[in-house]
Amino acid sequence: MSQSRRPAGVPADGNISPSVIQVIVKTPGHQNSFTVAGDTSVRQFKEKLSAHFKCQMDQLVLVFMGRLLKDHDILSQRGIKDGQTIHVVIKSKNGSRSLTHSFRNLITNNPCHQDRSTKGNSSGVCQSAGMGQTKEESSLLMESDAPKVGTQGPELDSPEHIAQMLKDLCVQRVLSNMDIMHQLISEHPDMQELLQQNPEISHILDNSEILCHILELARHLAVIQEIMQINQPAQNLEHLQNPQLYLGLETIPNGNNALGQSYDFNDQMLNGKQDFLWGNSFTALLAGQVLEQVQTPSQSLSPFSEEQWPRPPAQVIYANSCGLSSITPTNATLSNANHASKENPASVTTEGQSHVCAIQQPAGIPTLPSTAVTQELQEDDKGTAILVGSSDQGLEGDLQQSGEQTSSQLTGGMIQLLRNYPYMAAQMLLLMNMPQQSEQWKQQSPTSLQSSQLSDLLLALANPKTSQAILQIEHGLQLLATEAPILLSCIEPYLWGLGWLPPFSCVYPDTVPWTLNVSDMAEPECGPQSGTVLQKSQPPSGDPSHSLQASEVRFSKQMEHLQTLGFVNDNANVQALIATDGDTNAAVHKLKKSQES
């Protein structure tokens, strides 16, 4: 700030004389120091100031401690002492009446309806322009600035700059002239571009009232901008997701062919919801499992423990109805005749807020070592049981990475698959309710799914690869059944535990045993459990009769074996099998013991 010494009216050596004081005169943006006699009257002081500021005395307004200094006051009488500050406002020559008036306009947000010729309108425009944020309005403002400063870059859209310019009288005169404004708007390249894109807005430009309103809106653009910014992240996220998805999918073998499928659905899904917790455990699990299956079909089937199933994540659901609503629900009437296509998820329905979707057959799941998955579950910091490909494969890292990415990809394909295979819907529903109630949802209709779980499963099923993998599993099992049925019987218990019925099985259970099987899996919490699936698939304590029937179905293969071995007592066989968890050999021992006893 500049400091200047003004020669005092009284010859003094500055602050030596007690009657001479040095006061600081502050004007907006400037500060000067004046040395005057303490008994100087305000009027005399004003004379000095007017000479200094080159203005007329009646333009000066002196403010000290919030009080206006009158001409007849004496500085010392007002308590002005050495080193204190007097604020000076230099009124404009034109008077500030209009300023007040325009200010009122500002407050009432009603400038456009003023007489255009008055300054009020200009100030209204000025003020609204000051807040203008949108491209359109700022280009308008830029146009208004053109006469004064010429073309400038888009960076001048900054409101403060615009406000600055608009304060200029020349600019405001232009603004108040609607003809010029209209011309400016029309000729602005941005506006012309807009006109080309939206011919219908030409009528807007013709209507000066509308223009006025637009400018008024500019004042509120700050709020609009807020809203836009809120929406923008959503869109940005969607765009972000899309490329990520495909990146992830490409890393997965044979993932490219899934891209096309997923694409449309992904768009639909993404547009609906902002939830990007794609790190859906179930999805990742399936993805991993699929990979697992694809790459190591010969891998010994280890029991798939329930903890591999995702805990019901508390994620916002991905409840996009537009993508899902088109899928018809048929899950309620699923019959096991559709088994053969069990690798495909069933249809998805939307009921209210919850989405019913079928789960892909968990056939692919059993291939994963339960322990590996368990570890992953524990390590998952997202709070959901992230299921990653088996550690043996070393796919964990990739899968975990791509898990998120693929999850959304899975969604699209899953939806499609779900649509094609209503049977899976029921499965999914059951599976989704798994972790929660083991008994209740047995009777529950599949439609009462937790929407959060649905999203997970949706994601999981979205991957066509998953269905392929499951199909391969099926094929493998079929092959195994034909080539080495005995081995199949060993594997079967595990599969049964997962609720997966081999297609070659002659005994097609009703949905009840399915329910039961799934509920078995629902039993354990998603805690680390190294137990086998068979353990988990112990029928819940809920319904013994159900258990029996289900067990019979489950252990049909074993039953056959036992019968071939000579144990004709089906009930006993079933009991034994239940006790031994489907272990035929152990059941044989048990039966022998019981027979002997």
Added chain:
Amino acid sequence: MARKQLEGIWHTSIVVHKDEFFFGSGGISSCSPGGTLLGPPDTVVDVGNTEVTEEIFLEYLSSLGESLFRGEAYNLFEHNCNTFSNEVAQFLTGRKIPSYITDLPSEVLSTPFGQALRPLLDSIQIQPPGGSSVGRPNGQS
């Protein structure tokens, strides 16, 4: 004086003549008291009374807005809303605003955290939405 907390840094404004005035990256703005998007104030401090009429005050603000408190002059640390509030408070009443507000930037900068983030924070432009720019319709002589 109205105060609103904004991202941990106090946002202040001056309420006088039933209007609220504040400074942001958009220059000096005004609104009805509590009328910005920030909502009603956390704290209101009575700075004092003033004889300055609204007319004079607006002239003063216009001058300020053209000189010291242009929008582009906004700096989160050194020339922010609190600077403005302080300036205006002194003009209106001769008193300053509480020091814990004006000292906040220096306090922040005195921490390693503040120093580390200074380049980022320096570029932050804050303009609470909901206000209207205070301008001078007639040219300043």
